[in-house]
Amino acid sequence: MYIKKTPDWSLKESDATPEPIYRQRREILKKLGITLVGMPLATHADAGLFDSLLGSEPKQTPDKRRALASQSSAYSNRSLSLTPEEKILKYNNFYEFGTDKSDPAARSGNFKTNPWTVEVGGLVHNPLTLGYEDIFSKFPLEERIYRLRCVEAWSMNVPWIGFPLASLLRLANPMGKAKYVAFQTLYDPKQMPGQASRRLGGGIDYPYVEGLRLDEAMHPLTLIAVGLYGKNLAPQNGAPIRLVVPWKYGFKSIKSIVRIQLTDRQPPTTWNLLAPHEYGFYANVNPTVDHPRWSQASERFIGEGSLFSSRRQPTLMFNGYADQVARLYKGMDLRKQF
Numbered sequence: 001m002y003i004k005k006t007p008d009w010s011l012k013e014s015d016a017t018p019e020p021i022y023r024q025r026r027e028i029l030k031k032l033g034i035t036l037v038g039m040p041l042a043t044h045a046d047a048g049l050f051d052s053l054l055g056s057e058p059k060q061t062p063d064k065r066r067a068l069a070s071q072s073s074a075y076s077n078r079s080l081s082l083t084p085e086e087k088i089l090k091y092n093n094f095y096e097f098g099t100d101k102s103d104p105a106a107r108s109g110n111f112k113t114n115p116w117t118v119e120v121g122g123l124v125h126n127p128l129t130l131g132y133e134d135i136f137s138k139f140p141l142e143e144r145i146y147r148l149r150c151v152e153a154w155s156m157n158v159p160w161i162g163f164p165l166a167s168l169l170r171l172a173n174p175m176g177k178a179k180y181v182a183f184q185t186l187y188d189p190k191q192m193p194g195q196a197s198r199r200l201g202g203g204i205d206y207p208y209v210e211g212l213r214l215d216e217a218m219h220p221l222t223l224i225a226v227g228l229y230g231k232n233l234a235p236q237n238g239a240p241i242r243l244v245v246p247w248k249y250g251f252k253s254i255k256s257i258v259r260i261q262l263t264d265r266q267p268p269t270t271w272n273l274l275a276p277h278e279y280g281f282y283a284n285v286n287p288t289v290d291h292p293r294w295s296q297a298s299e300r301f302i303g304e305g306s307l308f309s310s311r312r313q314p315t316l317m318f319n320g321y322a323d324q325v326a327r328l329y330k331g332m333d334l335r336k337q338f
C-alpha cells in the first residue's frame, strides 16, 4: 500500500531547483559508461567532478567524508527540489556545538566519530552493539530524499542515506511489553563545547534525549541516517549515526546517537523537558497548531540562492506525509498531544 511509483506527497513541478542537475549527473554517469555496480543509482559522491562537467562552480567544502553506495528507495520523494549540500552543511541546529546556525560547522571539525558504538537494549530479546563499521555495513543503505521541517519554521529537502530504524529494531527483537523507543546522543563535554557551558549549549541538560512510540519507530519512513548527498554524515549533521523522522519537527531527529533503549514508558525528551508548553512529545508537523510564539502555517524553504531570498511555502500536514502516517494518530486530539 505504501509502495507507489509516484509518491503522492511529492512536490509540484514548479518547485524545481537543483533536481534537474541531480538527474543530469545520473545521465552523465550513464554516458560515461559508469554503470555503478554496487551503486545502482548514482549517489552524489563526486559532486565536484559533476559540477566541473556541468561547467558550474564546485561547491565542495573540504572534508574527510567518503562515498557511500546506496539503493534508491520507494520511500524517497524523488521529485523534491534539493537544498544545496553546502547549506545542509552550514545551517544547522546541534546545540552541543553552540546555538548559532553556523556554530556546529565551525566547532565540530575535530569531533571524533570513529571508533563509535551504539548500544541497543532495554526491553529486547537480543541486545546488541553496533561498531563504527557496522553502522555502514550491517544493513543495505538506501537513499531517501525527505523534507526536513524545523519547529522554527524553516525547511530543507535532504537526500539522506541510511536504513529503516525498523530493520535495526527487528534485529534486537523487542519484547511484547516494549511500547516506546528512547534515544540518547553522545555525552562528551571535552568534545562538545555546548555540553561544557550552559551559555553555549542553550541551557539544555545534556545528554540530548529523544523518543518515539514503538509504532512510530517501526514505521517504514523512520530512518536511521548515516550519510547525505552520497557521503557519510559530517559531524554537524549528526555523524556518524542519527535519526530522521520526516513527518515530525526536526528536533525529534536526534543526532550522534550512542544508545537506543526499548521501554514500556514514554521516555523524557530534551525540548519537552526544557519548555513543555512549547514542545510536545509528538511534535508532528501541523500547520493548524501554532507554536505559542509563532505561526506554523507556513515555512521558509531553504533552496538555491541566498539564505534570505528563500521562499515561503505553506506547511503541509505531517510535513506532506499524511497519507503514510495519519493513521498512527487516529482518535488523538493533536492540539493536546502536540
Ligand SMILES: Nc1nc2c(c(=O)[nH]1)N[C@H]1C(S)=C(S)[C@@H](COP(=O)(O)O)O[C@H]1N2
Residues within 6 Å of the ligand: 088, 091, 092, 093, 094, 095, 096, 148, 149, 150, 151, 185, 208, 236, 237, 238, 249, 250, 251, 252, 253, 254, 255, 256
Ligand atoms: N543531539 C542533538 N540532536 C539534534 C539537535 C541538537 O541540538 N542536538 N537539533 C535538532 C534540530 S532542532 C533540528 S532542526 C535538526 C537539524 O538537523 P540538521 O542540522 O542536520 O539539518 O537536528 C535535530 N537533532
Ligand SMILES: [Mo]
Residues within 6 Å of the ligand: 093, 149, 150, 151, 152, 249, 250, 251
Ligand atoms: Mo529544529
